[in-house]
Amino acid sequence: MKAPKQTRPGRLAKALAGAAGALCVWAAAPAYAALGGAPMAVPPGATPPTAKAVARAATASGASSSSSAGYTVRSTLLASGTTINEYLSVQDVVFGIAWKGPRMPDLASLLGSYFPEYQQGLKAQRAARGGRGPVSLQGSGLVVESGGHMGAFEGRAYLPQSLPAGVDASDIQ
Secondary structure, three states: OOOOOOOOOHHHHHHHHHHHHHHHHHHHHHOOOOOOOOOOOOOOOOOOOOOEEEEEEEEEEEEEEEEOOOOOOEOOOOOOOOEEEEEOOOOOOOEEEEEEOOOOOOOOOHHHHHHHHHHHHHHHHHHHHHHOOOEEOOOOOOEEEEEOOOOOEEEEOOHHOOOEEEHHHHHOO
16 A cells, blocks of 8 residues: 655745744844843843943042043843843943853853853863863953852853953952
8 A cells, every 4th residue: 555645845835934933043032232242132021121320430559530430230130030230331332241040141142252262261171170160261351250050150251351441340240
């Protein structure tokens, strides 16, 4: 007995299925800020960000200065329960990001074009110290510190060369 003949979907059906699949992936992808770029769009299920402007006197070698370092911190609570703090320069460029919560955020999205540098540093660190533990990468163009355990992760990433005058790396938290 012959098996029934299988019919193949037409080109239009394949194209529509592919487009629908791509749209689903795009819609589900997290929308984070990327270091060196614009602030993030609010991802689905996240609470709208709150922003706090910060201005402090810049000092050099202990002497006070009349100039001030201004930046904005935008906090967004993701649907996963993780909070993302974005540190924005006066020009609305992200120079630092910090996270804290029960789930690790998508570092590829957070680090943007700096992600390959992070991967290289992480690979070298893991080769030297083993495959687990906190991450501490201190490069001239990128600093990433991350750690925690299941249900409690935190970390930060920043661009040392992009820190506004008067802003210390310890301010990114």
